[in-house]
Amino acid sequence: MDIFKILAIAILTCIASLIVKQVKPDFASLVSLAGGVVILLLLINYISSILDVFRGIIDKANLSPTLFSSILKIIGIGYLTEFTANLCTDTGNSSLASKVGLAGKIIILFLALPIITNLLEVIMGILP
Amino acid sequence: MSVEIIFKIAGIGILTAVVGQVLKQSGKDEIATLTTLAGLVIVLFMVLDLITNLFSTVKTMFDF
Numbered sequence: 784m785d786i787f788k789i790l791a792i793a794i795l796t797c798i799a800s801l802i803v804k805q806v807k808p809d810f811a812s813l814v815s816l817a818g819g820v821v822i823l824l825l826l827i828n829y830i831s832s833i834l835d836v837f838r839g840i841i842d843k844a845n846l847s848p849t850l851f852s853s854i855l856k857i858i859g860i861g862y863l864t865e866f867t868a869n870l871c872t873d874t875g876n877s878s879l880a881s882k883v884g885l886a887g888k889i890i891i892l893f894l895a896l897p898i899i900t901n902l903l904e905v906i907m908g909i910l911p
Numbered sequence: 912m913s914v915e916i917i918f919k920i921a922g923i924g925i926l927t928a929v930v931g932q933v934l935k936q937s938g939k940d941e942i943a944t945l946t947t948l949a950g951l952v953i954v955l956f957m958v959l960d961l962i963t964n965l966f967s968t969v970k971t972m973f974d975f
Contacts (some may be wrong), residue, residue, distance in 0.1 A: 792913055799921040810924030813954050817920050820961045821913045827968050834972070852974060859973030863966070 785829075789822050796821075812874045823866060830862075850898060857891050916961065920954050927951070 796818025804811035834855065841851045864887030871880035927950025934943035969975075 788913075792917070795914060796917050799917055803921045803924040806928040807924045809951070810920070810954060813958055814917060814921050814924070817917050817958055817961055820958075820965050821916060823965055824961075824968065825913060827972065831972050855973045856975060859969050859975060862973075863969060 785825065789825055792818060792821060792825075815873055816870055819866065819870065823862075847901075850901065853894050853898060857894050860887055860891055860894070863887075916957065920957060923950050923954050 796815055800811040800814040800818075803814050838851065841848070864883055868880040868883045868887070871877070871883060927947050930950075931943040931947045934940070934946060
């Protein structure tokens with residue numbers, strides 16, 4: 784199973800960054816960054832299969848594709864901003880991490896606006 | 912693909928540290944700083960390549 788490969792890579796990355804930290808402290812965060820990116824890349828094909836299933840469900844329920852594409856964008860933004868925020872805390876500047884988190888939240892809210900208006904229209908339609 | 916990129920970066924880090932120490936001992940301090948800088952730049956390029964790979968994959972997959 785892939786999970787063992789991912790766990791092994793994470794452990795090896797921690798050990799490598801520990802070793803490098805003694806010899807060259809500024810390379811340690813680079814090693815952990817590389818490990819993080821490798822693990823995310825390994826997750827990509829799982830995520831794409833999940834998204835294909837959702838795409839099938841959305842087509843079957845003949846919902847509007849724009850709705851689903853904005854949800855996809857939101858998931859992607861959450862995925863990347865969480866990675867970058869943790870990277871910033873790793874390298875020590877936690878104020879930058881909170882700013883990145885704030886930026887991600889605002890952009891996600893911006894993308895969620897059409898969904899909210901869509902929902903309100905549906906509710907208005909239902910009400911007498 | 913996955914594991915050797917991490918060990919490559921760790922190896923370059925250790926190598927630059929060792930070369931820097933050797934050069935410092937033999938009195939050539941400015942060359943030592945240059946080699947450390949070169950090692951850092953090489954590692955940065957490798958990490959940059961990884962990150963652009965990740966970002967382009969996510970961009971195509973979540974159809975940004």
